[in-house]
Amino acid sequence: MFWEILIQAGFWAAAVRIATTYLLGTLGELLCERVGVLNLGIEGIMTVGAMAGWMWAYHTGDLWSAVLFAFFIGCMAGLLHAILTVFLGLSQHVSGIGITLLLSSLSYYVFRMLLPSTTTPPKIIPFDEVEIPLLSDLPVIGEAFFNQSPMTYLAVGITLLFLYVLNRTPLGLALRLVGENPAAADSQGIPVYLVRTGAVMVGSGLMAIGGAFLTLSHFDAFYFGMINGRGWICVALVIFASWRPGKAFWGVILFAAIEAFQLRVKSITGGLPYQFYLMLPYIVSILALVFLAKNAAYPRSLLIPYRRGER
């Protein structure tokens, strides 16, 4: 039974679909942390991305501009986090938690204001799956990996872009240097504050797209509490990936496969109460941290604000 699930195309298609939100959120968090800024606003930024993207699509009917709008809102949230933690050097922990609380409650407030008296949430027409020519004709693999939402392909494209930019370009070198040793970067003429702010903004934008995937592609409506800890899991996945985009990609796929697997096993066996299956992603995240955190190579300046001339 175990192996039967693993060779089903539908199982892997579901895993890849689940992986998309985690992939975008994990890459966004990874970018923030690579320049030395922990972004615990992720949970709230994903919520606001899910709400703003959906609301845009609901009013305009256009999906791609909704993705862009979610990205923009995420960037603004990132700017707020950057002002507080990069320019003012405040505690990244407290600022992130504060932003999560602020953006979640603000999202709900805005949603209620714009749609005051709806008991059943209104729906939009979400992204349709797009078949990639030739590749989607492959048996099993084609249906599993090459017949997905265009946002999933976007997420994979962003992963490749991350791999290229971080490892092969001067910009990537600047990003990594700022995260490892901001004083050295400063002495090389790299504008530390600007690099950090830019990275946190783009990273937060990606988190928001990750949230928007839920309302624009995976589901078709915005629900209260729909992010449900996915952001925190991304923070754990970044550590699991030891801050590398390539490892993040495979880590996310593995994690999403576990989540898709528990959904299927649950429908077959029905033995354990459903709550234990729902616990599984959180437990797996904690276990992954326990096994990996001790040897994790943190970006050296993570959590440490940079003030020129101060040690």
Added chain:
Amino acid sequence: MRLQARTTVLWQWLLFAPVAAVVSAFTLCALLIVWADASVWEAYALVIKGAVGSRFGITETLTRATPLIFTGLAAAAAFRAKLWNIGGEGQFYMGALVATVLGTGLLPLPAWLLIPLLLIAGAAAGGVTLLLPTLLKARYRVDEVVTTLLLNFIILLFVSYLLDGPIKDPMSLGWPQAKSVIDEGVIPPLIEKSRLHYGFIFALLASTGFWLLLYRMRLGYEIRAVGSNPIAARFAGIKVNRVLLKTALLSGGIAGIGGVCELAGLKGYLTLDISPGFGYSGIAVAMLALLHPLAVAPAAIFISAVFVGTDSMSRALNIPSYLADVLVASSILLVMVFVLFSRYRIVKG
């Protein structure tokens, strides 16, 4: 423009910071009220009236402040040692859960014995809940922010499972709720014809106790030392990990007692919505109190007043009650900014 450290900390600023933060938060949120086509003055007048304008409002504010004092103290205790305990919510539920298991008929004891026992058991449950992430932090360097956050979800699902089966009240007509706490276990009311109970007094005692511990006892000194500079603390001969574990027991324990008081003093029986995010609001309480034990209770009463007042205002003016959460969350961010300017100033160049 850049920040320059002041030579001395401006204490006046420090006292002024929470007030300034709250005033700014209310000013910013006025925009949300204007958007809802309501009069800002009327809305805020109704908030104040709803929170403190009547005997009912005042007792309700204090009732709702009780769990916030506990979760606020829990956050302050941990943050003082730079132990980032975001798991107050889960520890609160663990306290309530243990009180449900022991207090619904398992232990047929007189009240003077049962109530203290429930409080101690709840403290133990909350403390152990935070001990696990702290052990992982001390031994394997696992970030406690992520583990305490994820534990909240695990605990809530676990309670949900128990409420569906093992501790479900068979008389509850299908609702996921547990049996009521027996009469001997109920924390008595403080004022007649109100929901305010002795848990509020326990919360004030806990605040005072925590102040004594922090400023008059050795452990408190060690907590402050570890929080301000763990490396220096280690060189001074303080066993940092041991202090962190003790802090975890203290912080989680206080949150657990909060859960017991809410259950045995107010709700009577356990449901999945016994806490509307008290653990998270506790962080706001602690920040507004600038992590000072004696400022936690006033901060909690204030935040509770915002929640109670906004509830009644939002019903009257048809404004979403999420406004209260926006107010509280924005004051967390703003208070940090204002506190910063007691230590730094902006200079040109």
